[in-house]
Amino acid sequence: MDIRFLTTFIEVAKTRHFGKAAENLYLTQSAVSARIKLLEEYFHTTLFIRQRNSIQLTQSGEKLLPYARQLCATLNEAKQELQIQSSEYVVCGATQLASEMLLPKTLSHLHNTYPDWSVKAEVLTLDSLSRQLHERVTDIAFSTEPLKSEEVNSEVLLERDLALYRVGEQKDSLDAADFVAIDWGAKARDVLLTSFPQLRDAKLRTNSLTLALNNLQSEGGIAVLPTDVEKQLSASVSITQIAALDNVSLKVFIHTMKQVRRVGLPEIIASVSQNN
Numbered sequence: 001m002d003i004r005f006l007t008t009f010i011e012v013a014k015t016r017h018f019g020k021a022a023e024n025l026y027l028t029q030s031a032v033s034a035r036i037k038l039l040e041e042y043f044h045t046t047l048f049i050r051q052r053n054s055i056q057l058t059q060s061g062e063k064l065l066p067y068a069r070q071l072c073a074t075l076n077e078a079k080q081e082l083q084i085q086s087s088e089y090v091v092c093g094a095t096q097l098a099s100e101m102l103l104p105k106t107l108s109h110l111h112n113t114y115p116d117w118s119v120k121a122e123v124l125t126l127d128s129l130s131r132q133l134h135e136r137v138t139d140i141a142f143s144t145e146p147l148k149s150e151e152v153n154s155e156v157l158l159e160r161d162l163a164l165y166r167v168g169e170q171k172d173s174l175d176a177a178d179f180v181a182i183d184w185g186a187k188a189r190d191v192l193l194t195s196f197p198q199l200r201d202a203k204l205r206t207n208s209l210t211l212a213l214n215n216l217q218s219e220g221g222i223a224v225l226p227t228d229v230e231k232q233l234s235a236s237v238s239i240t241q242i243a244a245l246d247n248v249s250l251k252v253f254i255h256t257m258k259q260v261r262r263v264g265l266p267e268i269i270a271s272v273s274q275n276n
Contacts, residue, residue: 003075006068008035009047013065016055026131089118090268093132094142096207097183098252099123102142102158102276109275114268133255139265140272141255145185151258157276158252160226162188164196164242167233168220174242176201180215180223183207188248192224195243226250 011021012032022029040047047061057065090110094103103121110119124132130147132138141147146154162184171178174196181189181202193200203221206212209232212223217237224245233239254276256269 003072005035005039005042006072008032009039009061010065010068010072012036012048012055013057013061018055026127026134088116088264089120090114090265091137091139092119092121092142093124093129093138093140094121095126095129095144096123097144097209097250098142100209101144101250101252105276106140106142106272109272110268113271113275117264117268129255133257136257139256139260139262140269143253143255144251146253147255152255153258154253154255155273156251157254157273158250160228160250161244162224162248162250163227163244164192164222165225165229166220166222166240166242167216168238170238170240174198174222177203178221179203180212180221181205182209182212182223182225184224184248184250188224188245191245191248 008021008025008027011025012018015021015024018032018036019029022032025032036047043060043064045060046058047064049056049058092103092106092110099121107119107121110117122138124138126143126145126147129138129141129143130149133141133147134149134151142157166178176199179199179202181199181204183206199222204212204215209225213225213229213232215221216223217234222242227241227244230239254273260266260269
């Protein structure tokens with residue numbers, strides 16, 4: 001029995017809505033439905049009466065609900081106790097761009113300031129990052145997009161203006177064949193295409209700034225980059241700003257749960273925030 005099946009059952013019972021339960025659990029609605037189906041097969045019973053505009057618990061569902069809550073609470077308590085008893089550690093998670101902008105500095109700070117703590121770092125999608133943070137698998141999360149959750153504290157740690165640059169050989173024309181498209185988000189893309197519609201296509205699309213810069217230094221080209229990008233390029237590489245992207249910036253957020261129970265972790269979170 002996967003404990004996540006029971007937490008899904010509890011959430012559906014609370015919301016009486018598969019879609020809302022899926023949103024709260026950061027899952028797809030089909031994943032929620034699949035978990036409930038497997039749970040019903042496990043217990044050889046029907047747990048919900050599915051009507052057009054409502055979902056109601058069956059008698060079997062009503063009987064299972066208190067046991068599911070008790071079991072989940074007991075396992076969560078056991079998990080927390082085991083974590084406290086184990087060696088001190090902190091888990092950092094980040095989306096791709098956030099990891100490249102902040103993670104190296106953060107890891108260096110943690111190693112130097114808390115040498116007795118073990119650190120684990122992972123690069124994740126935004127959905128996985130949010131899910132692991134809520135499940136307390138990840139302690140500190142970084143992303144270039146905000147997380148919408150009442151259980152999470154979020155703040156901006158880093159903000160950089162963005163501009164369109166040409167790297168390497170100078171040309172008068174702007175051609176999509178030279179364009180390296182970095183995923184800075186929908187707003188940056190819309191602002192760019194309003195002024196430069198010819199850049200709708202690209203020779204390379206990526207969510208990695210490091211990969212984009214390596215390609216630009218090797219082959220030359222144009223790309224939307226942070227305005228302090230010169231620090232990451234070789235001094236021998238020519239770079240020219242073509243145009244600033246008005247009212248568009250790169251933001252990197254730090255996310256932590258509002259309730260942090262592990263001893264020592266609140267101090268580390270505060271230290272990481274202040275260091276950046």
